[in-house]
Amino acid sequence: EADIYQTPRYLVIGTGKKITLECSQTMGHDKMYWYQQDPGMELHLIHYSYGVNSTEKGDLSSESTVSRIRTEHFPLTLESARPSHTSQYLCASSESPLANYGYTFGSGTRLTVV
Amino acid sequence: AQTVTQSQPEMSVQEAETVTLSCTYDTSESDYYLFWYKQPPSRQMILVIRQEAYKQQNATENRFSVNFQKAAKSFSLKISDSQLGDAAMYFCAFENGGSQGNLIFGKGTKLSVKP
DSSP, rough: OOOOEEOOSEEOOTTTTOOOEEEEEEOSSSSSEEEOOOOOOOEEEEEEEETTTTEEEEESOOOOOOOOSSBBOOOOOESSSOGGGGEEEEEEESSSGGGGOOOOOOOOEEEEOO | OEEEEEOOSEEEEEEOOOOEEOOEOOSSSSSSEEEEEEEEETTTTTEEEEEETTTTSSSSSTTTTEEEEEETEEEEEEOOOGGGOEEEEEEEEEEEEEESSOOOOEEEEEEEEOO
């Protein structure tokens, strides 16, 4: 069973809509991450956080934004969804240092923008 | 810059046979950690095995083992007695051991298991 939860699991939404993808973890991990992944393809880091009120952009430029007001919660928001945002979004968390267990991943949100 | 390379986009193995997935990395660090992750179709990514660079002994987890060659910067994953449930994307990942480090992932290898 997962200790990191992503909702919704699947989402189909119209162009121009604002959406928030939820990610919560119960492990007290300081570090959290968002990855974008097309099915069967490589992972692209889009955002990460090292703790409350800390957010950074990742390697892949993204039109999404994130916030980290509570340790356990790391939501990702798209202000105006476009078909190019269609992808799978994976949330992950880790303790610091992460070497002991690496990352724990959520089940992902499969987003389709029509 | 630290990089992770998985040179096999796809691999196939017969059920009950053994398969080896390749991974190489580039770093100037001496202390770091390496991981293999498994992502089954439409399912959660899970940690398969990890290796600490300062340990010479290769890590083993049941049917999964690694061949860690530090000088060659190579970290291959061997799956013995392959099962249908082993079919998945496998990602190699590297972390430099610092408290501010993030995992660096390879592009993945898609493993198919034939019955």
